[in-house]
Each structure stands twice: as C-alpha cells, then as structure tokens.
Amino acid sequence: MAEAKRDYYEVLGVSKDADDAAIKKAYRALAKKYHPDMNPGDKEAEKKFKEASEAYAVLSDSEKRRQYDQFGHAAFEGGAGGAGGFGGFDFSGADFSDIFGDIFGDLFGGSRRGGRAGNGPMKGANIRKSIRITFEEAVFGCEKELDLILKDPCEDCHGTGAKPGTTPETCPKCGGRGQVVYTSQSFFGTVQNVQTCPNCGGSGKVIKDKCPKCSGTGYTSSRKKIQVSIPAGIDNGQSVRIRDKGEPGTNGGPRGDLLVEVNVSRHPVFQRQDVHIFSTVPISFAVATLGGDIRIQTVDGDVIYNVKPGTKTDTKVRLKGKGVPSLRNSQVRGDHYVTLVIQTPERLSPEAKEALRRFDELSGNTLHQHDDVTEKTDKSEKGDKKKKKGFMEKMKEAFED
Numbered sequence: 541m542a543e544a545k546r547d548y549y550e551v552l553g554v555s556k557d558a559d560d561a562a563i564k565k566a567y568r569a570l571a572k573k574y575h576p577d578m579n580p581g582d583k584e585a586e587k588k589f590k591e592a593s594e595a596y597a598v599l600s601d602s603e604k605r606r607q608y609d610q611f612g613h614a615a616f617e618g619g620a621g622g623a624g625g626f627g628g629f630d631f632s633g634a635d636f637s638d639i640f641g642d643i644f645g646d647l648f649g650g651s652r653r654g655g656r657a658g659n660g661p662m663k664g665a666n667i668r669k670s671i672r673i674t675f676e677e678a679v680f681g682c683e684k685e686l687d688l689i690l691k692d693p694c695e696d697c698h699g700t701g702a703k704p705g706t707t708p709e710t711c712p713k714c715g716g717r718g719q720v721v722y723t724s725q726s727f728f729g730t731v732q733n734v735q736t737c738p739n740c741g742g743s744g745k746v747i748k749d750k751c752p753k754c755s756g757t758g759y760t761s762s763r764k765k766i767q768v769s770i771p772a773g774i775d776n777g778q779s780v781r782i783r784d785k786g787e788p789g790t791n792g793g794p795r796g797d798l799l800v801e802v803n804v805s806r807h808p809v810f811q812r813q814d815v816h817i818f819s820t821v822p823i824s825f826a827v828a829t830l831g832g833d834i835r836i837q838t839v840d841g842d843v844i845y846n847v848k849p850g851t852k853t854d855t856k857v858r859l860k861g862k863g864v865p866s867l868r869n870s871q872v873r874g875d876h877y878v879t880l881v882i883q884t885p886e887r888l889s890p891e892a893k894e895a896l897r898r899f900d901e902l903s904g905n906t907l908h909q910h911d912d913v914t915e916k917t918d919k920s921e922k923g924d925k926k927k928k929k930g931f932m933e934k935m936k937e938a939f940e941d
Contacts, residue, residue, distance in 0.1 A: 545613050548595035556609070560600065567596040664787035664796035671800055673770060675807035679839050679864050681772035686800065690764050691788050694754035699788075701747050701758035708745035713737055716744040743791060759788055768800050773815065773865040776804040809837055815864040815874030822883040823847060838862045838876055845878075853882040 549556050552566040570592040572578070579585035598604045598616070607615040671684055693699035702708050710716040714737035722733045736742040750756030766785060774780070779801045786796025811818045821836055831849035835842050840862060856879050863874025888896070900907050 546591070548599055548608060551591055551595040552599065554599075563596065563599050567592055567600075571596075661793035662790045663793045664789040666796040666799055667786045668799045668801065670803055671768065671770075672803045672805060674805050675810060675812070676839055677770065678774050678776070678802070678804045679772065681774070681870075682770045684768045684770060686766045686768055686798075688764055688766055688798075689761050690785070691759040691761050693788060694751055694758055694760050696753040697751035697758060699758040701751055701754065701756040703749040703751050706749045708743075708747050711737060711740035711744055711746045713739040714744060718742040718744040766798065770802060771867060772870045773867045774802050774804075775812070775814075776802065778802055810839065812864060815866055817863045817874070817876045818879070819876070820879045820881055822881050823851070825882055825884070827851075828853070828880075828882045836878055847880065851880060853880070855880045 549558070552563060552570065554562055554566050558566075571589065574585045574589035574592065576582075576586050576589060598608050604616075667688070667690075669686060669688065671686065673682060673684070694701070696704055700708055711718075714720050718737055718740065719734050719742070720737050722735060724731050724733060737744070740746050747756050751758070754760050766782065768780060768782065770780060779799045782798040782800065784795040785798035788795050809819050817839065819837070821834065823834055826832075827834060827847050828851045829849065831847050831851070833844050833846050836845050836857075836859070838859060843859065843862075845857060845859075856877055859876040859878065861873050862876035866872045866874075885892075897907065
C-alpha cells in the first residue's frame with residue numbers, strides 16, 4: 541500500500557496564504573537541513589529532502605499551485621508521477637538555482653548566486669576590540685584610547701598592489717567578472733554554482749609585477765591611537781561603533797567599522813539593573829528604633845538620609861534620580877534603591893549589656909518571659925528521673941533476692 545502524501549503546505553511549514561518569498565525561505569531552510577550532501581548515508585534525511593523539493597516544485601509555480609489548491613495531490617497523479625513517489629515528479633518550472641547556490645556555497649566555500657558581483661565595490665571588514673571600564677565610568681561616560689594596528693592604502697601604488705608604473709591586468713580565468721561558474725549534476729539535472737574566482741580572489745584583476753612596498757596587497761599597516769567616547773549609561777557587553785575605522789574596502793568600497801565592546805568591572809557596593817542601582821546599608825538597632833540620620837553612598841557622592849522611628853529590617857528606600865543615565869537621553873536617570881538592614885552588635889561591654897537588660901525589662905521583659913515554663917519543665921524532668929530511678933532500684937532488689 542502506497543504511503544499517503546502529506547499536505548505540501550504542511551511539509552514546508554507555511555500557511556496556505558503564504559507568499560512566494562515565504563515559501564522559498566521555508567524550502568531553503570529545509571533543503572539546507574536535509575540535503576544529502578549534508579547528511580551522507582541518512583535515508584530519512586534524503587526522503588525529507590525529496591518531499592520538501594516536491595512540495596516546493598508545486599507551490600513555487602503559480603499554475604501548479606492553483607491546480608493543487610483546487611484538486612490536491614490528485615491534480616498530478618498519473619503522467620506527472622505524483623502517486624508513484626518522488627523519483628518521477630516533474631520539477632520543471634521550479635527555480636532551484638539560487639537555493640542550491642546557497643547550499644553548495646555553504647558546503648564548498650563558494651559565493652552565493654544572486655549576490656553582488658565579486659569585482660564590485662565592497663565594504664571592508666569590521667574590527668572588534670574590547671575595553672574595560674569602571675562602574676562609575678559606565679554611569680557617567682568617559683574617554684578612552686585604543687592602540688591599534690590599522691591598514692591604509694599603500695602610498696607607492698595607491699592601493700592597486702601593482703609596481704609603480706604598471707597596472708593590474710584582467711584576470712584570464714574569469715574575464716574580469718570576479719566569479720566563475722561550476723556545473724554539477726544532481727537528481728534534478730544540471731546545477732550551476734557561482735563561486736569567487738580562485739585566481740584573482742574576486743577582484744577581476746591579477747598583478748604580475750607586485751609593488752615592493754606592500755608586496756602586492758595594496759595596503760600597509762601602521763600603529764595608531766584611536767579615541768573612543770564611551771557614552772554615559774552604557775552597560776556591560778554593549779558596544780560602541782566608530783565609523784570607518786575598520787579594514788579598508790576593496791575595489792573602491794568604504795572602510796569597515798571599529799566595534800568596541802565594553803566590559804564593566806564589578807563594584808563592591810553597587811549593583812545595576814537597567815538604569816537602576818541597588819545597594820544595602822546597615823543601620824544600628826538604636827537608629828532603627830528611635831530614628832536618625834544615616835550616610836548613604838551613591839555614585840554622586842554620600843547623601844544624608846533620615847530614618848524614621850520604628851523602621852524594620854529590609855526596608856527599601858528610593859533615592860530618585862540617583863541611578864544610571866539613559867543611553868537615549870543622558871538627562872533622564874534611573875533611581876537608587878537602598879535596602880536598610882538592622883545590624884546586630886557582636887561585642888558589647890558589660891555596661892552596654894546591663895543597659896540592654898534594663899531596656900528589655902522596661903519594654904516587655906522578653907529575656908525572662910519563658911522562665912516559669914522552663915522552671916516547670918526542669919522540675920518535671922527531675923521528677924521523671926526519680927521515678928525511673930526508684931523503679932530500677934526495685935528491679936535490682938528483686939534480682940538480688
């Protein structure tokens with residue numbers, strides 16, 4: 541009995557009203573995942589790849605999709621070979637070229653079909669560096685200096701790489717296009733794959749007489765100092781982008797960018813969450829009970845805060861506007877939240893202990909409120925011991941007799 545076919549929309553994981561772009565994107569992902577070259581010897585992956593390819597061949601063709609929406613799989617039974625499995629299905633009309641350009645490009649390092657020509661202007665690569673700053677520098681911003689080795693166009697050949705007085709020649713392998721076409725066979729038929737020309741590296745030019753100063757690269761390296769402005773409010777792991785300080789572009793393209801990742805050191809007192817700062821401040825029992833002024837450390841300096849009488853431990857205090865500035869608007873700042881924790885003294889003088897006992901007597905006598913219960917418990921335990929002792933003595937006497 542033939543295996544029932546799944547709905548083509550279900551195979552690709554798209555809705556029935558999906559547009560062509562969504563269908564192509566879904567198939568591209570499945571084709572990369574289940575392609576036989578990426579899953580050698582996996583029959584199940586090969587089956588899913590063929591199933592997805594059949595679904596795409598229908599849904600990517602407007603006429604076939606219309607027929608499928610109207611009649612389902614029955615629209616292609618018989619001559620098309622739909623009921624007989626995947627092998628005899630008619631894939632004509634389906635555009636696989638750019639998709640398989642992606643797949644084979646990923647496998648063999650080639651460029652993708654449909655992209656910008658290899659010998660056109662291309663932006664240079666970005667350079668990534670990291671820098672460490674203090675907690676306070678992250679809050680208020682700062683200026684830092686990076687020492688980097690950067691490339692610049694060679695002054696002798698003006699970036700061509702050719703010896704002064706000569707010029708680069710057109711690449712004979714690609715004819716100056718910067719790309720070459722390779723043809724391969726698959727079960728779909730002939731597939732053309734466009735890759736960067738290995739002879740010229742995609743530039744479309746070859747250099748016979750190289751510039752002696754830059755060895756034909758077209759660039760020279762030098763050490764430079766770059767000023768980095770760290771904005772107020774930046775957080776750990778965020779980056780600052782400095783335009784046009786990356787690698788030089790090719791074929792007249794612009795320079796890349798310098799991306800500076802910021803690592804913020806931990807602070808011994810403060811913790812940060814978004815634009816808010818959190819800290820813990822110990823207070824004495826006397827201040828918590830009677831109230832009084834305490835000194836709280838903030839990123840703006842110490843502030844005096846008046847604690848209300850009867851304050852309990854873990855009470856949270858909000859210092860408005862003492863947090864971190866917003867990256868979008870440095871004039872807007874978060875808040876500083878302080879948790880007040882009552883501190884228990886570990887060492888007291890005899891006079892202080894006596895004063896504390898006197899205080900306890902006047903405020904509830906908590907030190908002796910369970911004395912009566914303790915005394916009764918002790919007497920009860922002593923009585924039990926006497927009873928047990930008398931019983932044991934009697935047993936001893938019985939055995940001695």
